Amino acid sequence: xxxxxxxxxxxxxxxxxxxxxxxxxxxxxxxxxxxxxxxxxxxxxxxxxxxxxxxxxxxxxxxxxxxxxxxxxxxxxxxxxxxxxxxxxxxxxxxxxxxxxxxxxxxxxxxxxxxxxxxxxxxxxxxxxxxxxxxxxxxxxxxxxxxxxxxxxxxxxxxxxxxxxxxxxxxxxxxxxxxxxxxxxxxxxxxxxxxxxxxxxxxxxxxxxxxxxxxxxxxxxxxxxxxxxxxxxxxxxxxxxxxxxxxxxxxxxxxxxxxxxxxxxxxxxxxxxxxxxxxxxxxxxxxxxxxxxxxxxxxxxxxxxxxxxxxxxxxxxxxxxxxxxxxxxxxxxxxxxxxxxxxxxxxxxxxxxxxxxxxxxxxxxxxxxxxxxxxxxxxxxxxxxxxxxxxxxxxxxxxxxxxxxxxxxxxxxxxxxxxxxxxxxxxxxxxxxxxxxxxxxxxxxxxxxxxxxxxxxxxxxxxxxxxxxxxxxxxxxxxxx
Numbered sequence: 001x002x003x004x005x006x007x008x009x010x011x012x013x014x015x016x017x018x019x020x021x022x023x024x025x026x027x028x029x030x031x032x033x034x035x036x037x038x039x040x041x042x043x044x045x046x047x048x049x050x051x052x053x054x055x056x057x058x059x060x061x062x063x064x065x066x067x068x069x070x071x072x073x074x075x076x077x078x079x080x081x082x083x084x085x086x087x088x089x090x091x092x093x094x095x096x097x098x099x100x101x102x103x104x105x106x107x108x109x110x111x112x113x114x115x116x117x118x119x120x121x122x123x124x125x126x127x128x129x130x131x132x133x134x135x136x137x138x139x140x141x142x143x144x145x146x147x148x149x150x151x152x153x154x155x156x157x158x159x160x161x162x163x164x165x166x167x168x169x170x171x172x173x174x175x176x177x178x179x180x181x182x183x184x185x186x187x188x189x190x191x192x193x194x195x196x197x198x199x200x201x202x203x204x205x206x207x208x209x210x211x212x213x214x215x216x217x218x219x220x221x222x223x224x225x226x227x228x229x230x231x232x233x234x235x236x237x238x239x240x241x242x243x244x245x246x247x248x249x250x251x252x253x254x255x256x257x258x259x260x261x262x263x264x265x266x267x268x269x270x271x272x273x274x275x276x277x278x279x280x281x282x283x284x285x286x287x288x289x290x291x292x293x294x295x296x297x298x299x300x301x302x303x304x305x306x307x308x309x310x311x312x313x314x315x316x317x318x319x320x321x322x323x324x325x326x327x328x329x330x331x332x333x334x335x336x337x338x339x340x341x342x343x344x345x346x347x348x349x350x351x352x353x354x355x356x357x358x359x360x361x362x363x364x365x366x367x368x369x370x371x372x373x374x375x376x377x378x379x380x381x382x383x384x385x386x387x388x389x390x391x392x393x394x395x396x397x398x399x400x401x402x403x404x405x406x407x408x409x410x411x412x413x414x415x416x417x418x419x420x421x422x423x424x425x426x427x428x429x430x431x432x433x434x435x436x437x438x439x440x441x442x443x444x445x446x447x448x449x450x451x452x453x454x455x456x457x458x459x460x461x462x463x464x465x466x467x468x469x470x471x472x473x474x475x476x477x478x479x480x481x
Contacts, residue, residue: 036066036414043067044140044417047115049106049130050074050122051083053248053259054144058173059119062410063142064090067117071101073109074122076258078221080104104223106130110137117417120144121171123261124268126229128153129479135164136481140417142410144171146273146434147427151457152470153479154431160481161427169413169423170430174278175285176412178367180388180404182282185356185365187387189286193374194358199338200283201355204275206343207263207323209307210254213237214319218257227257230473231266237319254321263321265445270323272437272444276341279354281433282365283339285391286356290429292455295334299439300449303328313445313468324444331436341440394421442468 037043044067048055051074060069060083069087074080080102087100103109110118110133118134120127120143128148134141147170148154161168174182189197218224218236225233238255249259262268269276284290304327308317315322324343331339344351353366363372389400402408409424416423432454439452442465450465452458459465473479 036411036418042418044116044414045070045114046117046119047109047112047139048072048083048087049109049118049120049134050126050144051076051079052121054121054171055083056086058171058410059121059142059144060086060090062407063117063119063414065407066410066414068094068096069100070112070115071103071109073103073106075104075223075226076219076221077102077104078219104226107133110134110139115139117142123227123257124273125149125231125261125266128157129230129477131157131168132160132479132481135160135166135168138164138166140167140413142169142171142413145277145430146269146437147430148434148438149268150468150470151435151438154435155457156479156481157427158431163481167413167416167420167423168427169409169416170425170427171409172278172281172425172430173409174282174367175424176409177404177406181365181367181370183388183391183404184383185282185354185363185370186286186391187383188363188374188378189356190288190391191383191387192358193360193377193383194356194362195360197287197337197356197358199340199357200287201340201342201345201348201357202276202279202283203342203345203350203352203354204271204279205352206325206327207270207307208254208260208321209325210239210260210263210321212319213239213254213256222257224257228474230477230479232474234318260321263323265315265322265441268323269437269441271343272324272341272441273434275352276437276440277430277434279352280339280341280437281430283354283356284433284436285429287333287337287339289333290432292432294454296451296453296460297334297436297439298332298449298451299436299443300330300332301327301440301443301447302330304444304447306444310445310447313442313464324441327444329440329443331440392424393426438468 046063046067046069048059051072072083084100084102088098091098118139118141120130122130124146127143131141131143147157215235216238224236236256239253242253244250252258254260262274263270305325307320307325308315308322326343329341348355350364353364355364356362361374363374412424443450450459450462453460
């Protein structure tokens with residue numbers, strides 16, 4: 001009771017202050033934000049859902065370089081307070097109003113008429129519902145990957161997007177940032193720099209192992225019931241001490257929430273929907289496999305190891321992380337090209353990245369480098385003019401200023417808000433790639449081959465595999481379109 005009362009007092013006081021303070025402030029008239037919006041009145045007013053590490057490392061800084069923040073939503077009021085302060089600091093530097101609304105229930109943020117854009121960086125299992133609700137509220141949306149928890153959720157987002165007519169960008173920044181390395185890799189494949197592609201190896205790392213996590217009370221700042229959302233109501237579990245003192249999970253103990261939720265199939269898809277959503281995306285984009293006419297894909301889990309035993313595709317224990325620790329999966333497209341999805345590839349000499357192998361050579365690309373003889377040959381035989389820009393269905397922005405730099409992905413989204421064009425990371429192609437990641441997880445969980453059909457978005461007559469296309473949603477948190 002004391003915890004809930006404290007949370008309510010914090011949220012009520014903050015929201016009451018912000019609601020009054022925004023009246024008559026002239027939020028859109030303080031300054032112009034660069035060349036994207038020529039007049040201050042064009043500035044999009046931004047609302048954020050999810051105030052964790054991605055908010056602090058990318059969303060807040062990048063989105064608020066184009067327009068002001070009206071409010072932030074999160075179910076952890078400690079994270080919410082930190083996020084509010086970060087936005088206030090940016091507003092202070094830009095001489096904008098400092099009263100930024102905070103909301104435990106993101107729907108209150110969607111109800112605000114002054115909010116044009118919603119940026120979502122919540123936990124993965126909430127993405128689809130938040131996206132559909134934001135689109136229904138008439139907002140343009142930027143959402144971190146992975147968009148979905150299941151194949152069915154991808155269908156729901158497509159339906160919601162078509163119904164709304166809004167602009168939406170998926171946060172797969174490898175398509176436009178990281179020094180253009182990944183776009184260059186795609187252009188090289190399209191220009192047949194390694195001849196006919198035979199094999200692609202995608203290394204994305206393995207999930208973590210936690211050991212048994214005891215039942216404990218949730219953090220006082222966290223509304224555990226709301227955090228769970230559509231997922232079954234279960235006990236909160238967390239380790240007694242913090243293991244990671246640096247890196248992505250630093251500062252939190254192993255638990256069901258915060259940094260470590262991705263290692264539970266209940267809330268995410270392990271490395272397949274974490275790094276797979278980046279590297280499988282680039283591999284399939286380069287191979288031109290993001291359409292529905294590519295034929296069926298045979299998915300064979302050659303090797304895998306989970307931290308707990310599985311029965312009929314479900315973990316037999318609920319007291320520890322359960323996503324695949326190590327794996328080697330062969331995905332064979334109908335034209336014979338193989339895509340190997342692995343945790344690591346010591347035999348090939350790399351741990352993270354994408355290696356393309358063809359009839360005339362091979363090369364490796366990751367976030368730090370693009371290397372191999374075909375890359376070296378570009379010095380004497382460069383790609384044709386416009387080859388890299390040509391890998392996109394539409395020009396990425398009105399100008400290519402900053403293309404490849406950190407923040408360009410958000411710029412692409414903001415410019416598409418103005419032009420109403422399709423951003424570089426569109427929903428349809430993301431879903432088609434991510435569905436393959438979901439299908440790989442189904443094969444890993446069942447520990448047997450499956451055949452996925454991108455056209456029907458099913459596993460054909462495989463009833464057991466098809467049972468993973470959707471999942472039951474807890475009452476009150478159903479996704480509706």
